[in-house]
Amino acid sequence: MMNVIENIEARINQKITSIIKFNPEKHNYNISVPYDCFAIMLRLKYDPEYYISITADHDSGRYGFEELDPEMGDYIAGREIPYYEYYDGYIVRLDKRESVYKKDLKETVTITASSAVHESEVYTIHITRNANKKIRNLFKLNIYHDEEFDLNMPYELYVPSDYDPKNKYPVMIALHGTGERMEPTEAILQKMAMATCWAEDSEKGHNKCIVIAPQCIIKYDEDDNWTTVNQFVHKRTESPFYSMPQLKTVWKILNEIISKYSVDKTRLYLTGTSSGGFGAYELAMDHPKTFAAIIAVSCACNPAKLDKINDIPVWVFHADDDPIMDPSWTLDPLLPLMEKAGINFKLTRYPKGHIFWQSGHFCWEVCYHDKSMRDWVFQQSR
Secondary structure (H helix, E strand, O other), X not given: OOOOEXXXXXXXXXXXXXXXXXXXXXXXXXXXXXXOOOEEEEEEEEOOOOEEEEEEEEEOOOOOOOOOOOOOOOOOOEEEOOEEOOOOEEEEEOOXXXXXXXXXXXXXXXXXXXXXXXXXXXXXXXXXXXXXXXXXXXXXXXXXXXXXXXXXXXXEEEOOOXXXXXXXXXXXXXXXOHHHHHOOOOHHHHOOOOOHHHHHHHHOOOOOOEEEEEOOOOOOOOOOOOEOHHHHHOOOOOOOOOEOHHHHHHHHHHXXXXXXXXXXXXXXXXXXXXXXXXXXXXXXXXXXXXXXXXXXXXXXXXXHHHHHHOOOOEEEEEEOOOOOOOOOOOOOOHHHHHHHOOOOXXXXXXXXXXXXXXXXXXXXXXXXXOHHHHHHHHOOOO
């Protein structure tokens, strides 16, 4: 008797190949996914005479807020896993609420092939998502009071557990995007590897460093961000690139860390995702001759100030199908100008469909898992 289901592929954003080695005779699978994984895409090859049903303990829908505005809809979507024609696959969406990260996430997916005249065939996939508590607990929450702007900025700080003041440590500043402004500060560490990936390497004795992950609090109004990008979107200013007080506070936090710890000032690094990428670029432009490298993810920068960073290596990450920072107006016009300015940059451009959830904008779920990028950063110095 031939197997009804001939193949099952399970893919996550962080890994382009299937994380399941399918054997038709094996009906139960156990897989582990990283803490910043919020979806698994399943692709099946099966006998077309059968009907396929895929269910999960629960499908977590699109959003990750603890309390949901009913107008946003689509939070708990039910147990039936939807098929997405654009990706040619079924997408199992994993819960991303902060409360879930108190422990590892457990999820079971059941794939049933049924027919009116034949016996059903069932496969189960047991998913475990690591909450990454061991690394997160190495970060300490601090509050910096900026008297100039009467602003209290929370920031997560990682210092190597075997810190020795006799050594000098590089510093990585990690700037989150717009969504994290309204979430608990710890969400910066829970839902993305932007800050924790450096600490994880460091604890293994590789690329030891200090990591600063500040949170852009909303001080004045809902358009607050690292730069005026939100104000620009809402037609309140003519440029998305002006620094806001929150970004100026980050500079002060950096200087406080330099005064407190043994820091290698020739190896200060910046990374940012989405609006945090705008902030990373702008902070480097506001303080030329300071930073040694920039990792810019799903963002853009001020083309009029490229001369301010023409001595800083940059690695750009962007997806062709980014619906938020469409490359046609963020990336494509910028690249020739970066070349003209003499900027030494690398580009990783993900093709359409490579990042399947929530969209191509979330390419930080891929790039911070790139060990070659992380090693490249620490090879840069002023």
